[in-house]
Amino acid sequence: MSQSAPIARLVSDWFAANARDLPWREPGTTAWGVLVSEVMSQQTPVRRVEPVWREWMERWPTPADLAAEPTGEAIRAWGRLGYPRRALRLHAAAVAVAGDHDNVVPDTIAALEALPGIGTYTARAVAAFAHRQRHPVVDTNVRRVVARAVAGNPDAGMATTAADLRATETLLPDDAEAAAVASAALMELGALICTARAPVCARCPLADDCAWHAKGEALPEGPSRKPQKYTGTDRHVRGLIMAVLREADDPVARVALDTVWHEPDRRERALTGLVADGLVVEGAGGFRLP
Incomplete structure (x- = not known):
């Protein structure tokens, strides 16, 4: 039996019993x-x-x-x-x-x-x-599962590549419906079991077939991606500005937005970026959502 056949079958069987009850998975969506x-x-x-x-x-x-x-x-x-x-x-x-x-x-x-x-x-x-077709659906979770189970690596690197798509596609059954189920199952396994920092190998349906698990190697020290600071960043200040505008029925004067953050340069940079991105419109009465 090919490698792809047991992996797809095992994750799909696990998914049937363990998938989260999400509204967009309901029949008729x-x-x-x-x-x-x-x-x-x-x-x-x-x-x-x-x-x-x-x-x-x-x-x-x-x-x-x-x-x-x-x-x-x-x-x-x-x-x-x-x-x-x-x-x-x-x-x-x-x-x-x-x-x-x-x-x-x-x-x-x-x-x-x-x-x-x-x-x-x-x-x-x-x-x-949605359309139940056979395509590799590759996010961070899927890349991690494939990297561990097939390649024997603890992580999959920083970005999705064409090689990731090819590697995932080889695992999919030929039948379109079965492939769609397997795609969802691989993603769910990465989200719930084969996580980045705390994989639960004892509960993984691929434990006996996983190349990385067979090596018995520990995860590298520290996160594979450096955590991004949020508080005090431009993104944080942008969010504070957007929160004010979402609650406003009328344009908000600049002086009112000046209260969201104490650093004028960062505040102005965030507001300018929001306008440039089309998320905020500046008019005679102040700033508003488009």
């Missing part, structure tokens, strides 16, 4: 719902995404519903998920789907990648999880 969940989940824990996703899907169940709203409403509804440019990208994608695809999220990689703000990972995730 549209491709739009999957797309929204994937964009929201980038660099954001699922526990924070779930309530916002539910609110979005109730308010904007189709791309056309979101496309009909000003971009500022998407930013406001994004709340504190972080990286609010993702809200702009989702709004732009909704406009494109509503206008160019008859309000139906496309089902080919090429068409998905042509949507504004949709990259390699998200396109393949939607194609696999």
Whole structure:
């Protein structure tokens, strides 16, 4: 039996019994719902995404519903998920789907990648999880599982490469539905069991087949990626400014925004960046969401 066959079968069987009960995995979830969940989940824990996703899907169940709203409403509804440019990208994608695809999220990689703000990972995730196609869906969790189980390495490096896509694809069953399940299972295993700093090998379905586990090597000392400082960074100050604007019905004067942070240079740099990114609009009465 090939290596790919037992790995796919083992993780899929484990997934059937251990998958988290997430709303976008429920039967009947549209491709739009999957797309929204994937964009929201980038660099954001699922526990924070779930309530916002539910609110979005109730308010904007189709791309056309979101496309009909000003971009500022998407930013406001994004709340504190972080990286609010993702809200702009989702709004732009909704406009494109509503206008160019008859309000139906496309089902080919090429068409998905042509949507504004949709990259390699998200396109393949939607194609696999929504349209049940056979594509390698490779995020940090999947890369780590494959690096350990197949290559025998404790980590997978800093960025996804074409080699990562090829390595993951070789593990997928030929059947499209089975491949879609295996893709979700690999991702879930990396999120819950084969974690970066505290893998639970005793509960892993791949323990007997894992090349890294067979070596018996310990993880390298310290995190594989240096933790990023947040407090006091430009990103932190941007978030403070956005929090004020989300709560405001009218434009906010500059003097009011001056109170969010004590360093004028950093505060001005953050505000200028928000305007340049299209997240904030400056007018005669002050600053507001677009």
